[in-house]
Amino acid sequence: MADKTEQFSLIPLRDIVIFPTMVTPVFVGRKKSINALDVAGDTDKKIFLVLQKDSGVNDPGIEDLYNVGLVADILQVLKLPDGSIKVLVEGAYRAEIKDLFVEEECTYVxxxxxxxxxxxxxxxxxxxxxxxxHFKEFAQTENKIPKEIYDSIVKMDDLNNLSYMIASNLSIRVSEQQEILEIASLSERIEKIIEFIEMETEIKKIDKKIKQRVKSQMTKTQREYYLNEQIKAINKELGRDEDIKADIEELQTAINEKKMPKIVREKAEKELKKLRIMPPMSAETTVVRNYLDWIVSLPWGEYTEDILDLEKAENILNRDHYGLEKPKERILEFLAVKKFSERIKGPILCFVGPPGVGKTSLAKSIAESMNRNFVRLSLGGVRDEAEIRGHRRTYIGSMPGKIIQSVRRAESMNPVFLLDEIDKLGMDFRGDPSSALLEALDPEQNNSFSDHYLEVDFDLSKVFFITTANTVESIPHALLDRMEVIRIPGYTEREKLNIAEKYLFPKQLSEHNIPAEKVDIAENAILDVIRYYTKEAGVRNLERELASVIRKAAKKLVTENNVTSVKVTRKNLENLLGVKRFRLEHVEESEDVGVATGLAWTPYGGDILQTEVAAYEGNGQLQITGHIGDVMQESARTALSVVKSRARRFQVPAYKFKDFDIHLHVPEGAVPKDGPSAGITMATAILSALSGIYVDCNIAMSGEINLRGKVLPVGGIKEKVLAAHRAGVKKVILPEDNRKDLTEVPSDVKKQISVVFAKTIDDVFDIVLKTKTKEMG
Incomplete structure (x- = not known):
């Protein structure tokens, strides 16, 4: 066969690949293909056959055809009744398309x-x-190969023809047969055929297994029984069978031993029955097993016995905390009532106060004094309702809420349960956790608390709930309504000194493992730490500073050989802690014009603020500075109106309000200030500035004012009086309606300060204004 280009008429094949030496019938129906047969019949009876890439194309171009096809001899042509033609061809040799000529009647290549x-x-x-x-193995699994074809293939000597014959009898796709046709290397072609045979053999084996399985299909019940028996047999072989049985029996024993309510026991028995028949490896089994683990681990019917010894309880509370008389008294009252009635419901107390005043540690002492287990749950940043009520068991990784988790950790049904930072509860698209807490904290409802995961009620009525907060304002009203608020406003300087000497300093020495005789601190040194290195209502920073003193002293003991002990005094304190960080509030002037000493409440306790007013020529404007809020600005305008209404009494001419500007300033402009309690202070300073009458700056005051000049009550009395005491003020003016709040002030402070109560602004003016005046321009 010459290596030259030849031209033939073309018949595109839709779904068959013909190999050399193969005798194959081809059905021709397209007009161009029939014409191609006629052209071949009129010439040398040879035609070119090639596979289409897409069998759906009716008039394929060169891009629609594979590159390699077959030159075939036409052996027989038979016209069929439907107009199509059956032609018998014999493959001669493979050929590669070089050019394609599409004419109207026929296509040539x-x-x-x-x-x-x-x-x-x-x-x-x-x-x-x-x-x-490989072919013999394939023929054994493939029943479609006739015996005569199999025998002829076995007897073939020519390897080329053998490869073509086997390829034509494989049950592979036409594209894969075309791939075999296009391989120029005989060895590569045989390797590809072997690969396809192996693939076909495996497919036939799998198909045979599937058919056998379908034939022997069992009913659903029989199938489950069969699989369960197989799992049991496998677990037995692996030694797991006894472990699974032992786990189930252990759960059954735990259910029997727990003092569960009837409805809970029935629920547990139902879930255990379900667990017995479940396959051990299924996901549902894990869910049921985890649920039962939670149910049996809860302290159903387990209570610690309350110690109702009031003297012992009082000793424990006094041992751990200095002061805090109100909280201690409330606990002792609860224990006293408990002696008379076992049915009393657990109270819900809310300790409200600034950071570091001992709210959390007080709850621990309460638990010890009552002989109850203690558990704490921090609510700061909790935003998801599911964290309180739990997740439903349909969710992946579901578990009970934090209330139930904490009770399990407490190992009793009547622990002291501290809900810390309840004022910092959040709320977002995942629900409102504060609403979920309502049921837990309501004494009328918490005997049947519902957790989404448990799906059974849990009795929280015997739990002694204690909550803590820094401020009442941010606690949801519905929650606050269910709690008894006990305020812990902060400690006096004397109380801080006692706490430092009796609790904090010995505690820090113990934690640092330093003997008490090695480091000592003088009382006046502790007072300086309180006054100049901390500014707080509590004692948390005080404890840190005392720890710093001990560390510095320890370093001195280690590094300096001749030092055997360190005595911390007022003189060497600055060497240990550095320069003083805060200044002690004090009244700068004993008397002045346009200045009045006010008392303020801050998160760190009380403070004194000397309000200043300057009057100068202008057009009657009121300017207010000092980083003050809207409420305080309104108080300033009200104070100005009150002064205008009393101008004649103090001989303030009317032009002073028209032709003078008034500038009111509250010191420490970087610190935000707000509230109505500076009303009488601002009125006094404004009147003094306009009238030129001196004010006694050694008298501090606090009170809201209305347009009629009445002095209204304010809050934070204890903190304000303590601030006045620290600043050396000897007299304080308070609203008449705050007389009852003076009981909160320590008796030693009341002995050193004279408190005067005012009903109207005129009472205030009579007390603080001097008789002498300063000539004004």
Whole structure:
């Protein structure tokens, strides 16, 4: 066969690949294909056959055809009744398309013979053996190969023809047959055929297994029984069978031993029954097992016995905390009533106060004094309702809420349960956790608290709930309504000194493992730490500073050989803690014009603020500075109106309000200030500035004012009086309606300060204004 280009008429094949030497019938129906047969019949009876890439294309171009096809001899042509033609062809040789000519009646191609590569024939023998071995195995699994074809293939000697014959009898896709046709190397072609045979053999084996399985299909009940028996057999072989049985029996024993309510026991028994028949490895089994673990781990019916010894309880409370008389008294009252009635419900106390005053540690002492277990739950930043009520068991990783988790941790049904930072509860798209807490904290409802995960009620009525907050304002009203608020406003300087000497300093020495005789601190040094290095209502920073003193002293003991002990005094304190960080509030002037001493409440306790007013020529404007809020600005305007209404009494001419500007300033402009309690202070300073009458600055005052000049009550009395005491003020003016709040002030402070109560602003003016005046411009 000459290596030259030849031209033939073309018949595109839709779904068949013909190999050389193969005799195959082809059905021709397209008009161009029938014309191609006529052209071939009129010439040398040879035609070019090639596979279409897409069988749906009716008039394929060169881009729609594979590149390699087959030149075939036409052996027989038979016209069928439907107008199509059946033609019997015999493959002659492979050829590659070079050009394609599409005419109206017929398509022609120029082709070039597609020859095999020259190869070393040494390994052909082994290739033949491997190919025949695979084909025989394939023929055993494939029943579609007739015996006569199988016999003829086995007897073939020519390896090339053998490869084509086997390829044509494989049950592979036409695109894969085309891939075999296009391989120029005989060895590569045989390897590809072996690969397809192996793939077909495996597919047939799998298909046979599936068919056998379908034939022996059991009913659903029989199938489950069979699989369960298999799982049991597997677990037995692996030694797991006894472990699973032991786990189930352990759960059954735990259910029997727990003092569960009837409805809870029935629920647990139902879930355990379900667990017995479940496959051990299923996901549902894990869910049920976890649920039962939670149920049996809860302290159903387990209570610690309350110690109702009031003297012992009082000793424990006094041992751990200095002061805090109101909280201690409330606990002792609860224990006293408990002696008379076992049915009393657990109270819900709310300790409100600034950071570091001992709210959390007080709750721990209460638990010890009552012989109850203690558990704490921090609510700061909790935003998801599911954290309180739990997740439903349909969710992945579901578990009970933090209330139930904490009770399990407490190991009793009547612990002292501290809900810390209840004022910092959040709320977002995942629900409102404060609403979820309502049921837990309501004495009328918490005997049947519902957790989404448990799906059974849990009795919280015997739990002694204690909550803590820094401020009442941010606690949701519905929650606050269910709690008894006990305020812990902060400590006096004397109380801080006692706490430092009796509790904080010995505690820090113990934590640092330093003997008490090695480091000592003088009382006046502790007072200086309180006054100049901390500014707080509590003692948290005080404890840190005392720890710093001990560390510095320890370093001195280690590094300096001649030092055997360190005595911390007022003189060497600055060497240890550095320069003083705060200044002690004090009244700068004993008397002045346009200045009045006010008392303020801050998160760190009380403070004194000397309000200043300057009057100068202008057009009657009121300017207010000092970083003050809207409420305080309104108080300033009200104070100005009150002064205007009393101008005649103090001989303030009317032009002073028209032709003078008034500038009111509250010191420490960087610190935000707000509230109505500076009303009488601002009125006094404004009147003094306009009238020129001196004010006694050694008298501090606090009170809200209305337009009629009445002095209204304010809050934070204890903190304000303590601030006045620290600043050395000897007299304080308070609203008449705050007389009852003076009981909160320590008796030693009341002995050193004279408190005067005012009903109207005129009472205030009579007390603080001097008789002498200063000439004004």
């Amino acid at each position: 120029n082709v070039k013979p597609f020859e095999d590569k020259n190869e070393d024939e040494t390994f052909y023998k082994y290739l033949r053996e491997s190919l025949m071995q």
